[in-house]
Amino acid sequence: xxxxxxxxxxxxxxxxxxxxTGLSKxxxxxxxxxxQSLFEAAFSRYFDARAEQMxxxxxxAGSPLTFIRDCLLSVVEEAGQEMPRGCMLVNVAxxxxxxxxxxxxxxxxxTRRFRQVFERAFEQAQACGExxxxxxxxxxxxxxxxxxxxxxxxxxxxxxxxxxxxVVGLAMENVR
Numbered sequence: 248x249x250x251x252x253x254x255x256x257x258x259x260x261x262x263x264x265x266x267x268t269g270l271s272k273x274x275x276x277x278x279x280x281x282x283q284s285l286f287e288a289a290f291s292r293y294f295d296a297r298a299e300q301m302x303x304x305x306x307x308a309g310s311p312l313t314f315i316r317d318c319l320l321s322v323v324e325e326a327g328q329e330m331p332r333g334c335m336l337v338n339v340a341x342x343x344x345x346x347x348x349x350x351x352x353x354x355x356x357x358t359r360r361f362r363q364v365f366e367r368a369f370e371q372a373q374a375c376g377e378x379x380x381x382x383x384x385x386x387x388x389x390x391x392x393x394x395x396x397x398x399x400x401x402x403x404x405x406x407x408x409x410x411x412x413x414v415v416g417l418a419m420e421n422v423r
Contacts, residue, residue: 322402326402361392369422378422391422
């Protein structure tokens with residue numbers, strides 16, 4: 248998973264995978280069938296684990312809006328790194344786009360899972376009075392997911408932390 252996340256699918260060679268997994272070529276093929284199947288398993292593992300971590304962080308957060316803000320700020324932390332790897336979902340979506348139906352389905356599933364976490368946070372924010380109930384939580388979740396994906400792309404393009412913080416501030420104003 249780490250290898251595909253940092254290098255992408257196309258740039259990851261079979262030899263890279265053999266070294267990373269410690270498997271022989273025959274064992275790798277016996278276990279996963281092919282590079283594509285291994286990639287799909289790694290990507291699924293990524294978004295399942297990340298969604299679970301996000302739910303846990305939401306439960307531990309001081310408030311639902313604090314959770315949302317902290318998610319956005321976590322992206323800013325990558326700014327200034329020499330080679331930010333970004334979000335695997337964003338990377339995969341950019342690399343594959345609509346070219347592979349199986350991967351497209353996984354991208355849609357991952358997107359839905361992350362948006363569900365944000366939707367739950369906004370439902371909780373409305374329930375506790377942090378925000379009004381004038382906008383559907385699903386719409387706020389969609390907006391937040393798009394902002395987060397945009398921030399991740401801008402980190403990789405070299406936007407400064409100060410500029411990214413402006414976007415986070417505007418996004419938080421817009422969800423209130």
